[in-house]
Amino acid sequence: MDQAEAILNGAPLEISQGPEIEPIHAQIELAKQARDAGPINDLAVLVEKKPDDHDARFKLAQSLHGAGQIEEAVDQLLELFKRDREWNDGAAKSQLFIIFEALEPNNTIVLNGRRKLSSLIFA
Numbered sequence: 001m002d003q004a005e006a007i008l009n010g011a012p013l014e015i016s017q018g019p020e021i022e023p024i025h026a027q028i029e030l031a032k033q034a035r036d037a038g039p040i041n042d043l044a045v046l047v048e049k050k051p052d053d054h055d056a057r058f059k060l061a062q063s064l065h066g067a068g069q070i071e072e073a074v075d076q077l078l079e080l081f082k083r084d085r086e087w088n089d090g091a092a093k094s095q096l097f098i099i100f101e102a103l104e105p106n107n108t109i110v111l112n113g114r115r116k117l118s119s120l121i122f123a
Contacts, residue, residue: 001028029098030066070103077096077099100113
């Protein structure tokens with residue numbers, strides 16, 4: 001991961017900041033977050049016991065994403081947004097956008113996630 005980031009940072013500006021490279025930057029950011037989030041099982045138990053522990057739910061989403069459980073991560077972030085859309089300066093919404101950016105625009109997870117997020121925003 002660090003090597004990939006170093007390669008991107010060493011590339012010419014017109015390449016490293018091109019629109020086709022943005023998903024790679026997002027994937028690197030998500031991978032970094034996941035390694036610091038914590039074990040999925042511990043976080044899931046904590047969220048189950050304390051559903052309003054937004055920090056634990058956010059870390060659970062990061063950890064789930066890092067384990068390849070992207071749809072589950074999106075679901076956790078949508079639940080967090082539903083519970084408190086302003087928590088941590090809108091961190092759930094921002095994290096959703098990073099995940100969406102890391103995936104193909106026509107990915108089912110992106111399409112469903114955007115639709116659910118929109119319905120929460122305009123509900």
